[in-house]
Amino acid sequence: MKKDIHIPEVTDVEMAIVLEHNEAHNVDEWIVYLINKKETPLEMVVIVSQGFSDTKTTSIFRKKIDILSGKSSAKIELIQPDLFALDNRFQVTFFENNTLYDKTFLFKKNTIKEGSLRNIKDLNKRGVVCK
Template sequence: MKKDIQIPKVEGVYIAIVNEYNDIYKTQDWNAYIINDKEVDLDMVIIVTSGYSKEKTTSIFRKKLDKLPKKSYAKIELMQEPLFALNNTFKVSFFEGNTMFDKTYLFRENTINVKAMQQLPLMETKGVLMK
């Protein structure tokens, strides 16, 4: 029966970690974003994040977006630099029409850094992108 379940491939939805200036606290912060580069809105977006290594595991963070409009992005969470030494996962589930999509994005330990930054789709900034 499992072989009959069709799981569509996720394309055009990305996770980005961006280093940006925080005007309120006058600090340079790292923030995680979800980017919808598709031509359709995403409904009921659920994002579950966590970090882990052999010795440590972070608590689980959940975020829900009722709608992520086409060609847009939304902030997920603030990320503190000590988390970059861990593997960071972002499990993303959403509906596109009546079809459910699901994908896990993995930022391996020490891959989030200034040297790994590149131009991001839709955002007028650079960051670490996971497709």
């Protein structure tokens, strides 16, 4: 039975955590983005995120996006720097051309820091990307 189930591979979809300056509050904030590098839109996108370690687990956060256009991105959530000491998992499920896709992005603990920031061309911002 399991051998008959085809699970398509997700390509050209990325998660990024970016350090941005919030002009209104004059503070730097870490923001999570979902990046769609495809020409086609992603539909009914659901993102489930959680931080975890051997001894700690955060609450589960869910976000839904009806349509994420091709060659675009969406702000998903603000993430507190305290969570960078944990592994941060983002499970992304979506439809593309009536096919269901699912991918888990994992930012390992202590990998998100100012010294790791790189230019993210698709966002025109500096951050850490998980493919």
